[in-house]
Amino acid sequence: MTMREQLNWRLALAGCVLTIAGCSGSPQSPAGDDTMRPDASFIAEENAWRARRDESLRKPDGWTSLIGLHWIELKAHFIGSDASSGIRLAKGPPKLGMLQREGERVFFTPEQGVALTLDGEPVTGRVELHDDMSQTPSVIGFDDGKGLITLIKRDGRHALRVKHAEAETRTGFAGLDYWPADPSWKVAAKFVANPPGKTIAVADIIGSINEEPSPGAVEFQREGKTWRIDALDEGDGRLFLVFADRTNGHGSYGAGRFVYADKPDADGNVVVDFNQAYNPPCAFTAFATCPLPPPENRLDLAVTAGEKQYAGAGH
Numbered sequence: 001m002t003m004r005e006q007l008n009w010r011l012a013l014a015g016c017v018l019t020i021a022g023c024s025g026s027p028q029s030p031a032g033d034d035t036m037r038p039d040a041s042f043i044a045e046e047n048a049w050r051a052r053r054d055e056s057l058r059k060p061d062g063w064t065s066l067i068g069l070h071w072i073e074l075k076a077h078f079i080g081s082d083a084s085s086g087i088r089l090a091k092g093p094p095k096l097g098m099l100q101r102e103g104e105r106v107f108f109t110p111e112q113g114v115a116l117t118l119d120g121e122p123v124t125g126r127v128e129l130h131d132d133m134s135q136t137p138s139v140i141g142f143d144d145g146k147g148l149i150t151l152i153k154r155d156g157r158h159a160l161r162v163k164h165a166e167a168e169t170r171t172g173f174a175g176l177d178y179w180p181a182d183p184s185w186k187v188a189a190k191f192v193a194n195p196p197g198k199t200i201a202v203a204d205i206i207g208s209i210n211e212e213p214s215p216g217a218v219e220f221q222r223e224g225k226t227w228r229i230d231a232l233d234e235g236d237g238r239l240f241l242v243f244a245d246r247t248n249g250h251g252s253y254g255a256g257r258f259v260y261a262d263k264p265d266a267d268g269n270v271v272v273d274f275n276q277a278y279n280p281p282c283a284f285t286a287f288a289t290c291p292l293p294p295p296e297n298r299l300d301l302a303v304t305a306g307e308k309q310y311a312g313a314g315h
Helices: 003-022 040-058
Strands: 066-071 076-080 097-102 105-110 127-129 139-142 147-154 157-164 186-193 199-203 209-213 216-222 225-233 239-243 257-261 269-273
Touching: 199 225, 209 225, 216 239, 216 269, 225 239, 257 269
Parallel strands: none
Antiparallel strands: 066 157, 076 097, 097 105, 105 127, 139 147, 147 157, 186 216, 186 269, 199 209, 216 225, 239 257
């Protein structure tokens, strides 16, 4: 075979290979399996989760509606948007009422002539407020229900958390951004149980450190290594994972992210979908009290999945 004949033969062979590849009908990964196009049901599931997440943040009483966090330092505080108020609200009536602290109990007396509600019912006289650690936390409503005040307790201290439907962080909410949904980040993990009563120290963004119940940890494989995240128990049976990774401050929120996982099965199998990792409330407002990832949950791994850094005005 002459040199020219060899060249023509090779060109023909190459053309045949290209023709065969072009007839496959869908893109393929280098490994030859059709992994470049995620399953439609997976995409639908992730999109539905993202829609619910967006809706929860945009609610009139969602995290973007926070306008204040006021610590109760004195035995009595006047509350209102007036400059003379000891606790000055960013929105609302100039004078709302008076707050009084008696030991561990907190009472509120509304300003005369101001329309307020307590747990949905009109309030005109002095009432006791129950914090968010009680079974029946109190909610004061003002501005025809657009404004809400709740009593929270953190590290032995009480504060008023104030929300308003017309908060600029809500009305100007910029929406969420995500990494592309990736099935490989919906990982099969193993649950490693802790002894009953086990707790871990969890710091929060306001400087408190609390011992939180930890039922166990999840372990998963990625990049040829085993990674571990200690879970927290919020009492609903799910595993609450507060973690940090190498994307923090480089695409994702700098203080870490959250993700939930369903209760493991009888064999300890659990699925962690990092596509549903999301920012803590502190990414959207300066008035939240978010937990921070404990040292053992800081991964030397880039979790390029889930919610990215919020681009709008926030913390």
